[in-house]
Amino acid sequence: MRYRTIGIDPATRREVSVLSLGAMLFGTATDEATSYAILDRYVEAGGTFIDTSDNYAFWQNGGQGGESEELLGRWRRSRGIGAEVVIATKLGARPLAPGTSYVDNPEGLSAKVIREAAERSRERLGVDRLDLLYAHIxxxxxxxxxxxxxxxxxxxEGTVGLLGASNHRAWRVERARGIAAAAGLPGYEVLQYHRSYLPSRVDLPIELDPDGDVGWVGPDLASYLRAEPQLALVAYSPLLKGAYARPDRLGVEYDLPSTPARLAALRAVAAETGATVNQVVLAWLMGGDIPAIALVGASSVAQLDESLAAVDLALTAEQRARLDAAR
Known part of the structure; x- marks a missing residue:
């Protein structure tokens, strides 16, 4: 495993693995035994960075969220996991009532919600301090x-370590950080957004692409990250839910003239390295010009093992240049 430091302040910064494990469906779509097996394998391989949210997974089985945090709390206690594993969670997008969603009825980001939601997350996770807390939307x-x-x-107060933002426009992140800096307060240091090898269309109506240019690393956010290298990027959904291995599953948002050429470049580099296309995508992401921590999900130990192997995949400068140039 390889590691990098997130955060600037010595009191709160942490060293985490460059491959983060997403626990979104743990405790709902992924049953407890399977979830535990994946988590155990991740830690055995040196993984130290687990991601969840207070709204995971409200859309499963009529839930309201919190199931993932609760499972992680049970797993931590059963395994004696302590501060060696960093658990990041999020708040702001938990539905306020069953049958609603973060689109029409989110908890939001008022001071009252932040305090109360963070306390509930600590209780579900069984921790005194949240290592990393994101504003989810x-x-x-x-x-x-x-x-x-x-x-x-x-x-x-010491109940939260690092702060982060997810799915915010770049100017909103910068404005929030400016407010914090002017007041001498801690601000966002970790940004979590969708980033992958295939670029996404920017012209889709909101009903086809509800996150639009808010949830993914577009040109504005990429420029911001290059200008602020102290910020850490955590890239979610880098493998497009398995669509690299099954391009027929690619959504309309990836219907671009460059897509066939980029998929062909991926396959060529995979053949040269003996890696899978998923592993090449992760290696490209983790070693790119905007180095990212890859946040991957897994519904089986085998899926996790494929992602873990990407940590040791070193692309040559020529291979990376070919991947970047594919149009």
Whole structure:
């Protein structure tokens, strides 16, 4: 396993594995025994960075969220897991009532919600301090200063370590960080967005691509990350839910003229290295010009093992250049 440091302040920064394990469906679609087996294998391989949210997975079996955190809490206690494993969680997108969603009825990012939701996450996870807490989605109904100060209060009290943002427009992240810096408060240091090898279309109506350019690393956010290298990028859904191995599963958002050429380049590099196309995607992502921590899901130990092997896959400069140039 390889590792990198996230965070700037020596009091809160952490060293984490470059491959993060997503626990979104643990405790719902992925049963407890399978979830435990995947988590055990991840830690055995040197993995130290697990991702969840207080709303995972509200869409499964009529739930409201919290099932993933609860499973992780049980697993931690059963295995004696302590501070050696960093668990990141998120708040702001948990539905307020069963049968609703984060689109029409989210908990939001008021100071009250931040405090109460963080406390419930700590209880479900069985920890005194949340290692990394993200603002999951934007909340334009609450003054940004209130959100910034609400998160900062928890850091000051020692119940939260690092702060992060996910699925926010780049200007909103920068404005929040500016508010925090001007007030001498801790701000966002970790950004979690969708990033993968295939670029996504930007012209789709919202009903076909609800996250649009908010949830993925587009040109504006890429430029921002290059200008602010102290920020850590955690890239979710890098494998497009298995679509690299099954291109027929690619959604309309990847219907671009460059897609066939980029898929062909992937297959060629995979053949040269003896790796799978998924492993090449992860190696490209983790070693790119915007180095990212790859956040992968797994519904079996075999799927996890495929991703773990990508950590040791070294692409040559020529291979990377071919992948980047494919149009």
């Amino acid at each position: 934007e909340d334009r109904t609450v003054p940004l200063r209130e959100t910034v100060e609400g998160f900062a209060e928890l850091v000051g």
